[in-house]
Amino acid sequence: MFGKKRVAIVGAGVTLFRRNLKETGKELAYHAAKMALEQAGMELRDIKSVVLGSAPDAFDGVHMKGEYLADGAGAYHKPYMRVFVGGGTGVFAPLAGWWHVASGQFDTCLVVCEEKMSSCFPHPQYAFTTIFDPILERPIGMNLIWIFALEMHRYMHKHNIKKEDIALVSVKNKRNALDNPIAQLGANITVEDVLNSEIMAWPVQRLDVSPTSDGAAAVVLVSEDVAKEVTDNPVWIDGVGWCIDSTHWTNRDLYYPDYVEYAARMAYKMAGIKNPPKEIDVAEPYDPFDYKELHHMEGLLLCRKGEAPKLTREGVTQRDGDLPICPSGGLLGCGNPIAAAGLMKVCEIFWQLRGEAGKRQVPGDPRTGIAQAWGDLMQYGSVIVLRR
Amino acid sequence: MSLEKITNPLNVRHWMGHMEAEYRYTLGLAGERFFKEIKENGRIMGAKCPRCGIIFVPPRLYCERCFARLEEWVDVGKCGEIYTYTIATIDVDGKKLEKPQIYALIKFEGAYGGLIHRICEADNVYIGMKVEAVFKPPNERKASINDIAYFKPVE
Amino acid sequence: MSVKIKHFPGEEIETRDFREGRVLFESFRPKARYAWSAGIAISRFLEELKNGRILASTCSKCGRIMVPPRIYCEKCFKPTDGWTYVKDTGVINTFSVSFIASDASRLKEPIVVAVIELDGASEGMGIVHLIDEYGDWRELKIGMRVQAVWKPPEERTGAITDIKYFKPVRE
Numbered sequence: 223m224f225g226k227k228r229v230a231i232v233g234a235g236v237t238l239f240r241r242n243l244k245e246t247g248k249e250l251a252y253h254a255a256k257m258a259l260e261q262a263g264m265e266l267r268d269i270k271s272v273v274l275g276s277a278p279d280a281f282d283g284v285h286m287k288g289e290y291l292a293d294g295a296g297a298y299h300k301p302y303m304r305v306f307v308g309g310g311t312g313v314f315a316p317l318a319g320w321w322h323v324a325s326g327q328f329d330t331c332l333v334v335c336e337e338k339m340s341s342c343f344p345h346p347q348y349a350f351t352t353i354f355d356p357i358l359e360r361p362i363g364m365n366l367i368w369i370f371a372l373e374m375h376r377y378m379h380k381h382n383i384k385k386e387d388i389a390l391v392s393v394k395n396k397r398n399a400l401d402n403p404i405a406q407l408g409a410n411i412t413v414e415d416v417l418n419s420e421i422m423a424w425p426v427q428r429l430d431v432s433p434t435s436d437g438a439a440a441v442v443l444v445s446e447d448v449a450k451e452v453t454d455n456p457v458w459i460d461g462v463g464w465c466i467d468s469t470h471w472t473n474r475d476l477y478y479p480d481y482v483e484y485a486a487r488m489a490y491k492m493a494g495i496k497n498p499p500k501e502i503d504v505a506e507p508y509d510p511f512d513y514k515e516l517h518h519m520e521g522l523l524l525c526r527k528g529e530a531p532k533l534t535r536e537g538v539t540q541r542d543g544d545l546p547i548c549p550s551g552g553l554l555g556c557g558n559p560i561a562a563a564g565l566m567k568v569c570e571i572f573w574q575l576r577g578e579a580g581k582r583q584v585p586g587d588p589r590t591g592i593a594q595a596w597g598d599l600m601q602y603g604s605v606i607v608l609r610r
Numbered sequence: 611m612s613l614e615k616i617t618n619p620l621n622v623r624h625w626m627g628h629m630e631a632e633y634r635y636t637l638g639l640a641g642e643r644f645f646k647e648i649k650e651n652g653r654i655m656g657a658k659c660p661r662c663g664i665i666f667v668p669p670r671l672y673c674e675r676c677f678a679r680l681e682e683w684v685d686v687g688k689c690g691e692i693y694t695y696t697i698a699t700i701d702v703d704g705k706k707l708e709k710p711q712i713y714a715l716i717k718f719e720g721a722y723g724g725l726i727h728r729i730c731e732a733d734n735v736y737i738g739m740k741v742e743a744v745f746k747p748p749n750e751r752k753a754s755i756n757d758i759a760y761f762k763p764v765e
Numbered sequence: 766m767s768v769k770i771k772h773f774p775g776e777e778i779e780t781r782d783f784r785e786g787r788v789l790f791e792s793f794r795p796k797a798r799y800a801w802s803a804g805i806a807i808s809r810f811l812e813e814l815k816n817g818r819i820l821a822s823t824c825s826k827c828g829r830i831m832v833p834p835r836i837y838c839e840k841c842f843k844p845t846d847g848w849t850y851v852k853d854t855g856v857i858n859t860f861s862v863s864f865i866a867s868d869a870s871r872l873k874e875p876i877v878v879a880v881i882e883l884d885g886a887s888e889g890m891g892i893v894h895l896i897d898e899y900g901d902w903r904e905l906k907i908g909m910r911v912q913a914v915w916k917p918p919e920e921r922t923g924a925i926t927d928i929k930y931f932k933p934v935r936e
Contacts, residue, residue: 236766238775244788245671245776246638252672253774259677261770266677283633283793293674343634343792347869356801357625357811358833358925359893363867368878371861372893379859379907402766404773423863424875424902437775468839472880472891473831476859550766570766578767619800623808625924629797637789639776645789703796753789 224492225324230449230456231316231441231608233262234569239406239437239557242340247282248294251336254438254562255296258332262442262452269442271328272297274304275315275335277560277597280349283341295334295440308353308597309508310464311335312439312564313604317462319443329445336438337559346434353599355469367431371423373476373600374513378425380477381528383516385425389416390534391512392429395548398541399555401581404566406435406557416512432510435557439565441572457575461493461592461607469599482521482596482603489592490523493607498523499545503588504574506567508596509552515539519547521603522594546584549574564595568606575610637753640671643683645753652745654758656721658682665721686718688743689764693717693724695735716741716761730760740764806834809848811923817915821886823847829887851885853913853928858882858891862902877902881911881931894925898932910934 235257237243237250245253251274259266274295279287288304295302305311305318312335319333339346350366377383390413399408411429419428449456463485467474474480486498495501507518516530524545525533533539539547550556550570553563571591573579594605637645640657647653657669657680664673667686672679695714701707712735717724729735730744741761751757766773782788803811806822810833813820822834822845829838830849838845860879864872877899880891898914899905911931921927 234767235770236773238773238777240775240777242636242778242780242782243775244636244639244642244778245774246636246641249638249640249671250775252677256672256677256679257770257774261767266675280629280631283631283635283795294672296677298674341633341635343632345869348630348867351867352629356627356799357803357807360627361625361924361926362878362893362895363876364878364893365863365865365867365869367865368861368863371863372859372878372880375861375907376859404766404775420864421862422865423861423878426861470833470839472893473889475889476880573767576767578769580766580768582766619802623803623811623923624800625803627799627801629795629799631795631797633793633795634783634790635793636778637791642789754791 226326227324227445229320229323229443229445229459231459231572232444232449232453232456233258233264233442234440234572235261236404236439236566236569237437238404239435239559239562241406241433241435243436247284247287247291247336247338250338250436250438251291251294251334254336254440255294255332255334258440258442264442264452266296269296269300269330269332271301271322271331273315273319273322273331273333274302275306275311275333275561275565276304277306277308277311277337278349280352281337281339281342281346291336296332301328307602307604309510309560309564310595310597310602310604311561312566313568313593313595313606314464315561315565316441316443316459316568316606317464317604320459320462323443323445329448331443332440333443333565334438334440335561335565337562338436339434339559340436365423367423367426369471369600370511371426374511375425376476377513377517383531385417386413387531387535388430388513388516389413391509391515392416392554394534394540395509395552395554398549398582399551402551402556405551405555407433408551408555426511430512432553432558435559437557437559437562439562439569441565441568455576457572458609459606460609461489461495461605463488463492463605465603467601469601471600476600478527479517479521479596479603481601482518482594483523485603485605486522486594489605489607493609495607499525502545502590502592503586504546504549504571504584504591506548506550506552506570506593508564508567508594509548509554510558512554514596515547515552518594518596522592522605541582541584549579549582549584564593567593567595571608575608638671640669644669648757649751649753652748653685654688654718654743655683656686656718658684667718667721667723667725686721690716690718690724690741690761692729692735692737692739692741694737695729714761727755727758728760729762731762806836810834814925814927815921815923817918819851819853819883821849821851823849830885830890832883832886832890832892851883854934855881855883855911857896857905857907857909857911859907860896860905875902877905879931894928895930896932897930905933
């Protein structure tokens with residue numbers, strides 16, 4: 223065990239994910255935080271520290287977004303921290319929460335993630351362009367979809383992968399999302415639908431992409447002493463890992479995310495996992511695009527490099543397969559309110575391990591699950607291992 | 611290479627640009643009700659926490675202290691007291707204003723928090739001064755904080 | 766998304782609700798202008814682009830020849846030791862054919878963007894730029910050789926756009 227205390231998740235909450243929600247960012251954070259507390263059977267006064275994760279201020283349009291959201295996240299007069307690593311935030315926030323409790327400093331920590339991308343008008347796409355180098359990349363007219371397209375193309379080229387195989391991920395996840403009450407885009411589509419959808423930046427087509435969304439999620443973390451008092455069914459955080467690469471993304475081969483592998487190894491070592499595909503029962507890798515699920519399956523060492531499309535074709539990653547991937551419907555099916563999306567995946571694993579996932583429940587009494595998020599300029603990975 | 615201090619970023623090799631963005635902020639569940647009351651009824655409302663007893667102005671969805679949902683709304687009246695104020699002489703771009711403008715934080719009796727607004731028709735201002743809201747005519751209101759034109763001293 | 770939770774909060778609204786006055790909002794357009802310092806390495810890089818040359822920096826410890834150049838090697842975490850020129854020819858490492866512009870609007874004629882590994886730099890060292898004069902985009906391939914097409918010297922200003930684009934070269 224790493225750290226002074228073992229840390230458990232005892233409650234979780236998620237709002238609806240939609241393109242436009244009426245609530246302000248504060249109100250979204252409150253909805254999720256309140257729900258997580260109620261699920262844990264705890265009050266705000268039981269919370270000793272708060273971590274908030276939220277991606278760029280440029281989406282919500284409030285500078286110092288962490289400070290703005292603090293009271294909605296229950297942080298009034300409490301020790302508080304905001305973390306931000308782009309898309310990796312949703313899994314990194316509970317990692318930061320883990321530090322608070324595992325260190326022995328705090329017995330409880332409320333972790334909240336929120337995103338209100340609809341404030342950026344007419345489309346948050348334009349705020350994304352400021353991620354690129356202002357001198358060497360923006361003058362060329364860089365667009366975020368381009369960078370995904372460049373990575374996807376390299377991955378396809380390296381392993382000779384066809385679009386048909388990648389499209390299977392979008393089909394699977396959107397179908398899984400039909401059983402998810404918070405999902406924005408659950409649908410029954412076919413591979414043909416994906417291949418016939420509008421070309422955005424080849425090889426990326428419209429149905430390969432997740433949408434922008436508003437939403438929030440939250441989890442309550444407690445030390446083992448408190449877990450005993452609060453629940454019979456704690457889910458333990460047994461492994462944490464995180465890693466970043468540089469923004470010199472044109473200097474590395476984009477076909478494989480090394481930084482995800484390093485984060486995964488760190489988490490697996492802590493959790494004592496030696497054979498990931500055998501020891502992990504369910505996984506929620508980050509899937510803002512369909513090819514990313516495959517890319518991350520390989521980075522998470524759930525299969526060999528280039529093997530992920532084959533496993534998908536063979537149905538291994540379906541809910542009733544040997545290694546269910548994204549039973550929640552992922553970002554492709556639920557929507558992508560950046561930080562909240564990653565934390566939603568952690569919530570999904572939490573509920574899967576507790577057997578509370580209803581129609582989405584993976585059979586076979588899963589005991590070990592992982593969630594992973596990815597972010598910034600093709601450079602960041604965060605991984606969490608949960609166990610019952 | 612010169613080692614002299616450079617304070618203007620335009621004096622080093624640089625690349626100029628701007629960050630384009632436009633924002634639309636929803637008023638939210640509590641905000642919509644607050645501003646509708648201002649627009650349609652000319653009323654300033656607060657929200658009361660059932661547990662802590664605090665009345666929040668502006669009203670919100672939840673109590674920041676105990677996290678209870680706030681369902682009870684109260685009219686806090688149109689009169690308040692200046693808690694603090696400043697006299698602005700430049701605008702948001704740094705240009706000199708034609709006439710100085712007084713901005714104050716106005717608190718309402720029995721309520722926690724307050725509204726930031728302009729003070730006009732005042733020869734002198736002091737902390738503790740009683741002021742009342744002057745609303746724009748109903749047909750000019752847009753459900754905005756500027757539906758209140760300004761606060762003026764109570765006679 | 767637990768079976769124990771009956772209600773998931775959130776009031777959905779449509780984009781047209783804003784236009785049609787069914788939801789109340791405030792709008793704001795920030796004025797944000799920037800003068801980004803190019804820094805020591807990129808200032809030299811831009812100056813050399815004006816001269817029609819591509820500059821790289823070298824690290825004596827790991828031996829990498831790095832472009833875009835930098836004053837520290839991020840792997841060895843020490844200052845880079847030298848400068849050298851790399852060629853304005855290279856190989857396409859990856860590319861995309863985009864039918865959307867940076868503001869998400871649709872384009873009739875696509876823009877082709879690519880990562881180009883430059884000859885003379887370490888393996889895998891690329892820069893991002895545009896590809897043009899390619900004929901049919903469906904015939905573009907990863908691994909194709911390309912050559913920079915420069916603006917005439919009098920039009921260069923010391924910018925990445927002093928190179929207009931890269932074009933495929935027949936072997």
